[in-house]
Amino acid sequence: MSKVGCRIRTDFERPSRELIEKFKDIPVANLDDCMNRISAIDENIRPINNSKILGPAFTIKVPEGDNLMFHKAMDIAKPGDIIVIDAGGTTKRAIFGELMVNYCMIRGIGGIIVDGSLRDVDFISKLVDFPVYAKGITPNGPYKNGPGEINTDVVVGGQVVSPGDIVIGDGDGVLFIKPYEAEEILERVQKVQQIEAEIMDKIKNDKTYIRPWMDKKLEEIACDYI
């Protein structure tokens, strides 16, 4: 019988740390520019403690307001993994809190992103080196009945994420990159950053902002000057 909706993949292939580290200082906005500006997750999933997040995705799918699979996941995720939880986007019930965050930290997990809510925010918001991103906050705690899935393809904040995808987040938001597309995106983002540096230099030193596309576009849309 198919166990869709109640299954656990205990391990998966992770990209090399070397590849992941190449994304360390790259702004998510620049990456999204290289992914046609439609690749970031739902803007309502925000950093709770203003930390950057980076690492391979360890995915979980839970029924609304239930965290049985997250409890199992904490025992099998590896150091550096980013736990990415598809909680259906509903915020009425928290999926985790301070106890679970402490256990994740002790186990060397790299951070947590939930398309849902957390609780114990007064503790979590003060953490400086354990990034947590969430959509909501509520004291209503999670049930622990299951079902759910671990390490299958899930949807978080409107974007598909597979186990082992590279998770990158900063103050702007989060996106996921397929490891096989990583090098190509890195090449493109380096060009974007170089162009932005040149533009910034002109703004600061020449007091000009190079935008050859602006008047061209206004002409193309036949804008009337009045």
Ligand SMILES: O=C([O-])CC(=O)C(=O)O
């Ligand atoms: O009760 C739970 O499962 C979640 C929670 O508050 C904690 O982890 O501290």
Ligand SMILES: [Mg+2]
């Ligand atoms: Mg708690």
